[in-house]
Amino acid sequence: MIALALCAGAWLYVLQAGGDHFTTLDPCDPQSVGEGYGTIAAIYNVENGMVAGLCYGAPDDDLFRSWESLAGITTPNERASLRSFAIYDGEFGGYTQQLDREASQFMIAVNRSTAQSHSQSLRWVMAHEFAHVFTSHESNVWSGEKVPTVDCLGDQNLYGCAGWNNYLATWTYQFWPDPEIEALELAYRDPAEAARRCRSDAGFVGEYAATNPGEDFAQSFAAFILSVPVPASAQSRVNFMASNQAIVQMRDRIHAAGLSSPDLQLSSCG
Numbered sequence: 001m002i003a004l005a006l007c008a009g010a011w012l013y014v015l016q017a018g019g020d021h022f023t024t025l026d027p028c029d030p031q032s033v034g035e036g037y038g039t040i041a042a043i044y045n046v047e048n049g050m051v052a053g054l055c056y057g058a059p060d061d062d063l064f065r066s067w068e069s070l071a072g073i074t075t076p077n078e079r080a081s082l083r084s085f086a087i088y089d090g091e092f093g094g095y096t097q098q099l100d101r102e103a104s105q106f107m108i109a110v111n112r113s114t115a116q117s118h119s120q121s122l123r124w125v126m127a128h129e130f131a132h133v134f135t136s137h138e139s140n141v142w143s144g145e146k147v148p149t150v151d152c153l154g155d156q157n158l159y160g161c162a163g164w165n166n167y168l169a170t171w172t173y174q175f176w177p178d179p180e181i182e183a184l185e186l187a188y189r190d191p192a193e194a195a196r197r198c199r200s201d202a203g204f205v206g207e208y209a210a211t212n213p214g215e216d217f218a219q220s221f222a223a224f225i226l227s228v229p230v231p232a233s234a235q236s237r238v239n240f241m242a243s244n245q246a247i248v249q250m251r252d253r254i255h256a257a258g259l260s261s262p263d264l265q266l267s268s269c270g
């Protein structure tokens, strides 16, 4: 079994900025993007989904290895909203940072320990972080069932203000009942709450997925596109992914490239 690292979360931006005082963050400045999960060592500037050069720190083999991992499972077009890619020394496997209020620009940061881990573990974290970018973009409109249009939920904006017609909104509508959404307003990233949900609902692909809808989607997305076996009880989440052509195309392309990760193992809930 290959260990799976955890992601610190996608919405650090809104937690830092708070309220209506949004300013676009500098994708190449550690002080601007914040270093809440550790010290950033180096950052690539990313343009049109491609590395446009090192914009902070010194050349770093672990940064390069991590970028190659992400680039192996995504196309430049899929990475178009990425503005920078960083390596840091600190907590968690990685994190995704929203850089602007419109959720049109992002930074992905990978922990050095993740970068130095087994290639399948690194690829898992890259797929997971990419899911946060993928679901945040407002243009990422789900073509299936319509969901109600509502405003962002309060100042913290649990869904990154991505709009209620995107994948994550539809996902939340389908898999997260109202009482659990209300519970999130008090504890959005609480391991004890995740453990409770995992015990009571076998539909999650592991305990970390039960943290909140964003992590639920990201874990399920990573498992799907990397063809990682999931518990039979999580089939409805697999079906969600399988009903979307863009996500299926990613999975098939990754499989054809020999980059599936069948050796990864997810824990089960319920």
Ligand SMILES: [Zn+2]
Pocket (backbone or CB within 6 Å): 007, 008, 009, 010, 128, 129, 132, 214, 215, 218
């Ligand atoms: Zn995450």
